[in-house]
Amino acid sequence: MFDINNILRENIKRLVPYSSARDEYQGEASVFLDANENAFGSPLDQQFNRYPDPLQYDLKKRITEIKGVPPRNIFIGNGSDEAIDILFRSFCNPGVDNVVLVPPTYGMYEVSANINDIEIRKVNLTEEYQLNVEGIAEAVDKNTKLIFICSPNNPTGNSINRDDIQTVLANFRGIVVVDEAYINFSRQKSFIQELTEYSNLVVMQTLSKAWGLAGLRVGMAFASEEIIEVMNKVKPPYNVNESSQQLALAALANVDQVNEWIKETLAQRDRLVLALKDMEFVVDIYPSDANFILVKTTNANGIYDFLVKQGIIVRNRSKVELCEGCLRITIGTPDENTILLETLKTFE
Ligand SMILES: *Cc1c(COP(=O)(O)O)cnc(C)c1O
Numbered sequence: 001m002f003d004i005n006n007i008l009r010e011n012i013k014r015l016v017p018y019s020s021a022r023d024e025y026q027g028e029a030s031v032f033l034d035a036n037e038n039a040f041g042s043p044l045d046q047q048f049n050r051y052p053d054p055l056q057y058d059l060k061k062r063i064t065e066i067k068g069v070p071p072r073n074i075f076i077g078n079g080s081d082e083a084i085d086i087l088f089r090s091f092c093n094p095g096v097d098n099v100v101l102v103p104p105t106y107g108m109y110e111v112s113a114n115i116n117d118i119e120i121r122k123v124n125l126t127e128e129y130q131l132n133v134e135g136i137a138e139a140v141d142k143n144t145k146l147i148f149i150c151s152p153n154n155p156t157g158n159s160i161n162r163d164d165i166q167t168v169l170a171n172f173r174g175i176v177v178v179d180e181a182y183i184n185f186s187r188q189k190s191f192i193q194e195l196t197e198y199s200n201l202v203v204m205q206t207l208s209k210a211w212g213l214a215g216l217r218v219g220m221a222f223a224s225e226e227i228i229e230v231m232n233k234v235k236p237p238y239n240v241n242e243s244s245q246q247l248a249l250a251a252l253a254n255v256d257q258v259n260e261w262i263k264e265t266l267a268q269r270d271r272l273v274l275a276l277k278d279m280e281f282v283v284d285i286y287p288s289d290a291n292f293i294l295v296k297t298t299n300a301n302g303i304y305d306f307l308v309k310q311g312i313i314v315r316n317r318s319k320v321e322l323c324e325g326c327l328r329i330t331i332g333t334p335d336e337n338t339i340l341l342e343t344l345k346t347f348e
Pocket residue numbers: 078079080081082106150154179181205206207208209214217218219
């Protein structure tokens with residue numbers, strides 16, 4: 001059975017969180033002289049002189065409408081990258097605990113583990129880019145606190161088999177993080193609906209990809225109330241700034257636009273796959289549930305350098321284990337994709 005007290009760091013159990021001026025008074029008042037802000041305003045058209053809502057309540061209310069998850073089960077971070085870091089800082093003792101990662105996958109899990117001095121146990125995905133469930137079970141010991149699973153996975157693009165993730169969730173007594181940064185492009189169901197089933201599940205999503213707000217830095221984690229409470233206690237008090245909260249809220253009113261872009265992205269993905277398939281240097285194109293494709297080529301470095309010279313940047317993943325020869329290509333606008341394809345046709 002999962003018990004959060006078994007994995008929480010002792011110093012975090014004892015932690016008395018910072019109490020901000022906004023935490024200590026939240027009622028109706030007209031004169032705020034409690035936070036040493038500039039009462040006159042901001043030297044801008046828009047006013048940002050007041051500290052933002054530490055718990056981003058308006059934004060969470062809107063996310064609740066869209067995702068069906070109550071605000072008490074939502075954490076909002078300065079990008080999902082902040083949520084990743086906070087999970088390490090809350091649950092993993094530096095120099096003692098470990099995390100299981102399943103490469104090839106998103107690079108920030110490893111970087112964040114290294115920053116926090118947490119041992120990394122790698123259990124590679126299979127040749128089909130699926131979980132090695134037995135290998136994960138063998139890698140886990142009493143100091144394993146977190147397992148990160150990215151689905152759809154970056155950089156491979158495929159979704160991870162649902163049954164396998166559920167097996168890991170059911171057998172692991174630490175936290176399983178399912179990173180769904182690309183879920184809007186997938187035909188698979190989100191793991192959000194499993195939150196009531198698994199108290200050790202954290203689902204991460206972000207406004208950086210399909211929602212088109214990478215520059216605002218807004219990431220979400222969905223989990224049990226217990227886990228969210230810990231994350232809120234550990235996060236910096238004002239981790240999501242006022243302009244990001246306001247702009248994210250405005251953007252979330254525009255679901256229809258985003259859904260239209262998703263459809264267009266999927267159509268463009270099909271188009272790129274079809275066109276690339278016939279190119280001589282393309283060995284394989286992996287099935288994608290995301291807004292990018294992983295393409296195995298005969299000469300990744302050569303193609304990469306050639307594209308750079310033409311002002312086109314893709315991601316060279318050819319040095320990543322299990323991705324030898326691979327380029328990761330983000331789906332662009334129709335015009336950008338045309339430029340890419342026309343340029344690739346001129347590659348010898
Ligand atoms: C892009 C990406 C994110 C997004 O991180 P943000 O900090 O929210 O921008 C998270 N996870 C994966 C796997 C990604 O590819």
